[in-house]
Amino acid sequence: MAGNDGLQRAFVKKWRDNAYGCFTSGHKFCREVCPVMQVTRNENHTPTAFHANIVAMEQGAMSIEEVARDYVNCTMCGACELRCPNTLFTGDFYRHRTQTVKVVKAMRALAVQSGIEQPNWKRWVEATVDKKSEPVLDIPINQDNVAAWAKGLDLPIGGDTVLFCDCEAAFYRTSVPRATAMLLKKAGVKFGLMREQWCCGGPAAEMGYTDHARGFAEHNLADWRAVGVKRIITLDPHDYITFTEDYPEYFGEDFDIEVVHITELVAELVRNKKLKLKKPIKRVATYHDPCRLNKRKGIFESPREILRSIPGLTFKDVDHVTQWSYCSGAGGGFAVERPHIAEEISRRRLAKAAELEVDTLVSACVWSERPLSVRGKELKPKVEVRDLMELVAESAGLDYGGVRR
Amino acid sequence: MRVLPLGDSVIDELRAIVGSEYVLIDKPSRYNRTRVPAPFPVHRWSDYVPDVVVLPGTAEEVSEILKLANRFKIPIVPRAGGTGLADGAVPLRKGILVDIKRMNKILEIDLEDRAVTVQPGINMLKLNEELKKYGVFYPDDPASYPCSIVAGRIGTSGFSLISSRYGHTRDLVMSMQVVLPTGEIIEVGDGGGRKLRKSSTGFQLKHLFMGHQGTLGICTEATLELVPRPEAEFAAFFGYRDFEAAYKSTGAMTKSGLATLAAVVLFDEKKIQYLRRDDEAYIPQPKTVNSVIATALYGVEDEVRAAGKRLLRIAKDTGGKYLGDEVSQGDWASRHDRYATPLHGRLLNGQVVPMCWHCEDSAINYSVIPKVKKEWHAIAERYIKKYEIFDDWGCFFYTNAAYKPWGDYLAEIDIGIWEQRLNEETWRAWVECKREVTKVALKYGGSITACHGSTREGDAELVPVEMKGGFEVMKRIKLALDPNNIMNPGKNMLDKAYED
Numbered sequence: 001m002a003g004n005d006g007l008q009r010a011f012v013k014k015w016r017d018n019a020y021g022c023f024t025s026g027h028k029f030c031r032e033v034c035p036v037m038q039v040t041r042n043e044n045h046t047p048t049a050f051h052a053n054i055v056a057m058e059q060g061a062m063s064i065e066e067v068a069r070d071y072v073n074c075t076m077c078g079a080c081e082l083r084c085p086n087t088l089f090t091g092d093f094y095r096h097r098t099q100t101v102k103v104v105k106a107m108r109a110l111a112v113q114s115g116i117e118q119p120n121w122k123r124w125v126e127a128t129v130d131k132k133s134e135p136v137l138d139i140p141i142n143q144d145n146v147a148a149w150a151k152g153l154d155l156p157i158g159g160d161t162v163l164f165c166d167c168e169a170a171f172y173r174t175s176v177p178r179a180t181a182m183l184l185k186k187a188g189v190k191f192g193l194m195r196e197q198w199c200c201g202g203p204a205a206e207m208g209y210t211d212h213a214r215g216f217a218e219h220n221l222a223d224w225r226a227v228g229v230k231r232i233i234t235l236d237p238h239d240y241i242t243f244t245e246d247y248p249e250y251f252g253e254d255f256d257i258e259v260v261h262i263t264e265l266v267a268e269l270v271r272n273k274k275l276k277l278k279k280p281i282k283r284v285a286t287y288h289d290p291c292r293l294n295k296r297k298g299i300f301e302s303p304r305e306i307l308r309s310i311p312g313l314t315f316k317d318v319d320h321v322t323q324w325s326y327c328s329g330a331g332g333g334f335a336v337e338r339p340h341i342a343e344e345i346s347r348r349r350l351a352k353a354a355e356l357e358v359d360t361l362v363s364a365c366v367w368s369e370r371p372l373s374v375r376g377k378e379l380k381p382k383v384e385v386r387d388l389m390e391l392v393a394e395s396a397g398l399d400y401g402g403v404r405r
Numbered sequence: 406m407r408v409l410p411l412g413d414s415v416i417d418e419l420r421a422i423v424g425s426e427y428v429l430i431d432k433p434s435r436y437n438r439t440r441v442p443a444p445f446p447v448h449r450w451s452d453y454v455p456d457v458v459v460l461p462g463t464a465e466e467v468s469e470i471l472k473l474a475n476r477f478k479i480p481i482v483p484r485a486g487g488t489g490l491a492d493g494a495v496p497l498r499k500g501i502l503v504d505i506k507r508m509n510k511i512l513e514i515d516l517e518d519r520a521v522t523v524q525p526g527i528n529m530l531k532l533n534e535e536l537k538k539y540g541v542f543y544p545d546d547p548a549s550y551p552c553s554i555v556a557g558r559i560g561t562s563g564f565s566l567i568s569s570r571y572g573h574t575r576d577l578v579m580s581m582q583v584v585l586p587t588g589e590i591i592e593v594g595d596g597g598g599r600k601l602r603k604s605s606t607g608f609q610l611k612h613l614f615m616g617h618q619g620t621l622g623i624c625t626e627a628t629l630e631l632v633p634r635p636e637a638e639f640a641a642f643f644g645y646r647d648f649e650a651a652y653k654s655t656g657a658m659t660k661s662g663l664a665t666l667a668a669v670v671l672f673d674e675k676k677i678q679y680l681r682r683d684d685e686a687y688i689p690q691p692k693t694v695n696s697v698i699a700t701a702l703y704g705v706e707d708e709v710r711a712a713g714k715r716l717l718r719i720a721k722d723t724g725g726k727y728l729g730d731e732v733s734q735g736d737w738a739s740r741h742d743r744y745a746t747p748l749h750g751r752l753l754n755g756q757v758v759p760m761c762w763h764c765e766d767s768a769i770n771y772s773v774i775p776k777v778k779k780e781w782h783a784i785a786e787r788y789i790k791k792y793e794i795f796d797d798w799g800c801f802f803y804t805n806a807a808y809k810p811w812g813d814y815l816a817e818i819d820i821g822i823w824e825q826r827l828n829e830e831t832w833r834a835w836v837e838c839k840r841e842v843t844k845v846a847l848k849y850g851g852s853i854t855a856c857h858g859s860t861r862e863g864d865a866e867l868v869p870v871e872m873k874g875g876f877e878v879m880k881r882i883k884l885a886l887d888p889n890n891i892m893n894p895g896k897n898m899l900d901k902a903y904e905d
Contacts, residue, residue, distance in 0.1 A: 017759070024761040024824050026442030028488055028552040032528050041506040042460065043487065044429075049437040056436050061451060066432045083551075085742035094748045094757075147451065226665040354537075403474035 004064065004114045011110050012058045017053035018099050020084055022047065030080035030100075035327035036073045036334070037343045045073040047080035049098045049184040054103070066153030068111035072118055072389035074104045074175070075345070076206060076332030077291035079324045096148050101296070118279075120336045129212055132219075133200040138403065141171055148196055149174035149379040149402065153181050158227025159192035164243075166236035167199055169366045175364050175402030179393035180235050180262055182400050187275040191233060194223050207333045212272060217242075218252050224257060231258040233265060235389065237292035237299075237365045238331065244297075263293070263364055266392060267302035270309050277395040280312025283360045286353050286385075287315070288372065289323040290365030291331055303388055310395045316356045328368035335371065347370040347378075356378050364388040373404075411501075413457045415477055419459055422469045427507070429458040438502050443490045443861065444763045444822045446832045451808045453495055455482060455502035462507050463853040464582055464625035471623070472588035476502055481586075481891050483619040485526065485557030490764050491858035492616040493561055497895035503623060503847025505556050512811035514627070520579060520600040524625050525556030534825060541566045541631040544571035547856075550741050559624050560618025564766075564856030566740060566803065569659075570703050570811035572651050575858075576807045582626035583614050586887035590625070599628050599758040612713055613882070619893040637709035639702040640737035641716060642674050643725035644694035648673050649775075651696035654723035655802070656666045656771060658700060659810040664705035665712045672697040673778060676819075682749050690728065697806055698725065701737055750796055751820045753789065759795055760821035762838070765839060767846030768855035768858070769816045774802055781818045782844045788838045792831055794849055796821035805855055815855035818842060839863030847871055860896040868898050 009349050024345055029036050030047045050071065082338050083085055084098040091097050113118070127135035133146055148279060155163075163184070165177045181234040183192060201216030224232070234240040259358040269275040287307055293299040307315050308339035329345030353361045361376060361383050363369050369385050376383040393400045421426045429435070432454075456479075461467045474481045480500030487494050496502055513523070513531065516539055523532065529806035530551045538786065541809045546565045547553055557563070558574040565573045579602055580594025593611050596604025614621060645651035647751060655671045672680075673697045681689070690697075700716060702709050717727065720883045727733075736743060750760025769777055778800050785797040798819035804810035822835060840863040843853050853859045859868050869876040880902035883890075890903050 020825060021747055024759050025745075026440075026488075027549070027742060027745075028442070028486070031486075031552050032531055041509060042433050043437055043504065043506065049433065052435055052437055052440075055447070056432075056450070057449070059450065062432050070433050086746055086748060089739070090683060090746045090748045096748060109463055169417070285771055329544065401735050 001178055002390070003180070004304065006056065007110060007113055008064055010105060012054060015054050015103055016058050016350065017320060019051040021096070022051035022056050022084070022111060027085055029085060030083045033079040033083045033325040034237060035075055035077060035079070035325070035329065035345045036341060038156075038325070038348070040073070041342050042072045050074075050100060050103055050107070053086035063170055064110050064114050065116060066219070068107070068114075068116045071104050071107045072337050073289065073335045073341075074332055075327055075329060076101045078295035078328045079291070080239060082295055082324055105206060105208075108206070109210045112208035112210075113397070115235060116137040117208070118337050121209075121333055125204045125207055125212055127211045128204060129215075133170065134199050134203060134228050136168050136171045139171065143196060143380060144330060146170055147193055149177050150181065150193060153178065153182060153185075156192040157195055158229070159190060160229065161189070161191040162224065162227075162229045162232040163191050163195065163233045163235065164194070164200070164239055166366055168370070173366050173369060173387070173402075173404050175390055175404050176387045177400035178400065179233060179387070179389045179400040182398045183275060183389065183393045183396055184233070186191060186396060187269045187396065189269070192227070194220070195227060196223055200239045200242040202238050202246060203333055204247055205242070213246065214250055221247070221251065221255070225338050229257060233260050233262060235262045235299070237261070237290045238367055238368065240255060241292050261293070261299060262389065263299060263302040263306065266389070267305045269307060273336050275396060277310050277357060277391075277392065279395050279397050280392055281310050281395050282312050284316065284358045285362050286356050286358045288328065288349065288353070288361055288363040288368060289320050289326065290368055291327050294320050295324060306388060309360065309374055310391060313391070316358055318356070320353070322336060326363070328363070328372050330365075330367040330371050342371065343375070346375045350375040350379060350383060353383050358383060361389050362391060363384050379400065411479065415479065415669070416457060417540075418473055419457065422473070422525050423459050423461050423466050427460040429460070429464070431794045434458045435502070438484055438504060439495065441487050441489045441761075442494065442495050442759045443492065444824060444827075444835065446827055447824055448572040448828055448832070453497065455496040456499050456503045458504055460504050460507050464584055465627055467584045467623050467771050468588045468590055469505060469507075469528045470501065471584055471586060471891070472814055475587060475889050476748040478732045478889050479891065480894050482893050483623045484557070484558065485560065486549065486552055486554035488553040489557060489561055489616070489857060491561070491854070491860045492862075493710065493860050493893070494557070494898065501731050502891050505623070505744070506554065512566070514631075515537060515600065516541070516631070518600050520628050520633055521597075523555060523624065525559065525581075526554055528552060529553050536631070537634070540634050542631050542634050543577065545574050547739050555627055555629070555880070556624050559615055559627060560617065560619050561856065561858045562804070562817055565803070568704065568807045569668035569669070569703065569749065569804045570665060570808070572630075572807040575586065575612065577630040578611070578615070578745050579628045579630065580611065581614065581624050581628065583624055584621045586892045591672065594628075595845060614856065618860050618896050620883065620899055621892060634707075635703040635743050637704060637706040639713040639716075640733045641700050641713070641720070642728040642733045642736060643698045643720045644690055644698075644728050645696045645698070645724055645726075646693055648696040650724040650773060651698055653718060654725050655698055657719050657723050658698070658716065659771075659804055661715065663702070663715060665702040665708050666716075667701045667703045668699070668808055669810060670699040671802040672699070673800040673802075675782060675803060677724065679749060679798045680744070682751065694726070694728075695862065697728070699737065699740075716815070743817065745798070749798070750823065751795070753793060756822050759825075762770050762798070763820045763822055764817045764856050765820065765842050766815055767843065767851050768778065768787055768805055768813060768853035769846055769849060770813050771811070773851070774814060774816065777845055777849055777851070781842055784838060784845070785820055786840045788834060792834055794823040794826045794831055795835070816846070816851075836863040840867070843867055859867070864900050865896065869883045870902075
């Protein structure tokens with residue numbers, strides 16, 4: 001374990017001050033907004049425990065072997081960081097934000113480096129490395145069909161701007177990338193696809209497999225460079241996080257590619273009348289703030305702006321701060337290792353929507369849409385889960401097709 | 406009391422009672438249920454780690470756990486939110502830690518007789534999110550409102566910030582189910598009715614099981630008050646040129662007879678200086694503001710509108726300047742988490758260090774506030790100079806009596822402690838500092854604690870001094886209900902009950 005000791009010491013040295021910021025505060029206001037803790041009620045699954053463990057590791061009272069398992073219990077939604085009084089009320093002055101998502105990620109990486117692996121994550125990452133895309137379904141996933149979703153859309157390869165299509169969208173819910181591509185075309189946005197798109201690498205990084213994650217990143221960057229890409233459009237918030245946080249960490253200042261998220265771009269297109277939404281959508285809907293947009297990136301206005309511009313739609317909004325404590329359960333690899341807790345998180349999210357007496361829950365995160373849809377079908381009356389871009393395309397009069405498996 | 410080591414057979418029996426997945430023996434589970442937010446002797450962490458953690462789901466399971474603990478004479482420490490500022494939830498003698506957070510269901514909402522029955526592992530914010538749709542709320546509002554838990558509120562007999570209007574936990578809990586130390590499950594209230602607020606039958610047992618810090622049993626169900634959601638809230642902050650003026654103004658406001666007055670909070674000069682350390686924790690005020698009063702009114706609109714006018718006039722007549730809507734509404738809305746942050750810690754030389762926050766609370770009368778405040782700051786100053794790991798974060802004085810804001814106050818001096826530098830010497834110094842602070846309150850006819858509890862080192866030794874003859878009664882009750890001293894041993898000097 002001598003090798004591990006060195007890694008662990010370096011980890012503790014890096015994160016101890018951040019940990020003490022929480023340990024000495026001890027408020028625990030993060031607890032009741034944590035989607036996992038709300039279900040399990042287990043104090044081990046709280047951000048305060050994630051930080052206190054590091055203080056204990058510094059004292060030599062605990063080791064990575066003993067704590068690794070607890071760090072699986074996190075969807076990396078980021079609610080705890082926002083609800084932390086240290087971030088809320090003194091963060092700007094001291095340039096401080098309590099870091100918990102990064103701590104969880106780093107601890108998972110330390111676990112993998114120390115030879116502690118979670119069986120389902122291991123299988124998931126191995127399959128991703130093998131197929132270059134995540135094993136999102138039991139269907140043949142390979143490089144031949146990674147862009148099959150775009151059949152008939154006549155999209156070029158390369159160019160200044162590339163639309164990056166997430167694995168879940170490419171194989172499971174192709175209606176989302178099809179709707180997105182068609183409405184961008186209609187609005188006159190010029191974009192292409194990658195020559196050979198691989199997984200963004202984000203999930204592998206979240207599961208602790210940093211080297212594999214970096215391998216994906218290097219391939220994708222090389223592919224972008226080869227066709228002269230200046231700008232990436234993401235349609236999945238998880239990709240947006242990976243490209244705006246992980247890639248700059250891997251490549252430093254060399255990573256000079258602009259990353260734009262689809263909700264920001266489409267809100268602008270609608271605002272500037274480049275995209276006209278005319279067809280009424282007769283639905284009563286509420287909006288699910290994807291954690292990575294709302295809690296991690298502060299993007300909560302553009303999706304609402306878009307929804308309010310769709311004619312015929314009755315929009316029952318729940319503010320983005322209330323939604324700090326909501327989550328679909330789909331993020332951070334959590335559902336891969338802890339499916340039953342993740343299901344309960346999704347069920348509770350749908351129950352909140354049902355209380356509003358809506359027929360539709362609109363999300364802007366394709367990863368959330370599968371688990372949320374399953375729970376929505378269980379309700380009486382049912383609540384249908386739709387992607388924001390699907391509704392926008394529909395209102396723009398586009399017949400986008402695609403599948404929602 | 407001799408503590409038997411926990412053998413496999415005890416663990417097996419616990420697993421049989423609550424199910425294997427709810428018996429935790431791994432280190433992180435035990436270490437993370439050792440401390441509370443109060444300053445903690447980090448260097449002695451491992452001395453307080455419980456032997457095993459159990460997460461029961463029902464009163465029957467709690468009962469079986471306590472019977473088992475009695476058979477083997479194993480200490481039991483109940484834990485709710487673990488957000489207390491005394492050591493109620495810290496396992497001084499290790500043993501079995503009973504964490505009740507899984508028991509968080511709402512069992513009945515009775516709008517007819519205005520009562521909600523809950524399992525006590527529920528948090529008040531979460532409870533009120535559910536109650537909102539019925540137009541009612543449960544107005545127990547401590548600083549830890551977003552994270553503390555009903556059972557802990559009962560165990561400590563907690564303080565609510567809006568108690569002048571709505572009462573404290575003890576006024577808001579109508580009845581509860583308690584598992585006694587020997588395992589019997591009983592109901593206690595004001596008399597025997599589950600939803601009755603006043604009775605003269607028998608002893609007033611509800612109060613006995615309120616604030617006992619887990620030394621007399623474990624609460625497993627509670628029936629709570631439901632209050633109409635207020636139509637109107639009026640929060641107002643006032644600035645004063647000095648503490649003397651603010652103190653007098655506090656007296657005038659609290660003695661005015663305004664029924665909608667929910668809280669008056671007085672900030673002293675040191676508190677204002679502390680809040681001026683950055684420009685974000687507190688909206689900047691002109692130099693002429695050296696003391697502040699925060700107030701809030703709740704009720705129906707007609708009442709609050711009229712009372713607000715009266716309150717503004719009282720403040721103006723007594724030298725107060727209204728600080729504006731931004732501070733008043735913003736700071737009141739963020740009252741739970743605005744005023745204590747480790748990043749505000751400063752050494753004497755001005756260096757910023759992350760400090761743990763200790764809120765030393767006492768209950769004192771209005772007339773002695775200026776004397777107590779002066780002596781408290783003098784004590785803090787001596788320790789700050791000598792040890793260079795402490796910091797004076799100023800005083801708050803909160804109206805403390807339910808429905809009667811005029812007579813007595815929760816007085817607190819907040820002391821920052823550089824926890825990373827605590828060692829045995831500085832920890833002993835800190836305990837001595839606490840003891841000195843507490844003795845000042847007692848000297849002026851006050852009480853050790855208004856809301857946190859008297860379980861910490863530095864406070865606990867003074868419980869017999871404060872309680873006098875009553876302490877003998879406490880010992881007899883403890884011995885009668887808990888013959889083997891299994892319930893949270895080492896707290897409140899109650900071990901003395903077993904000495905003869």
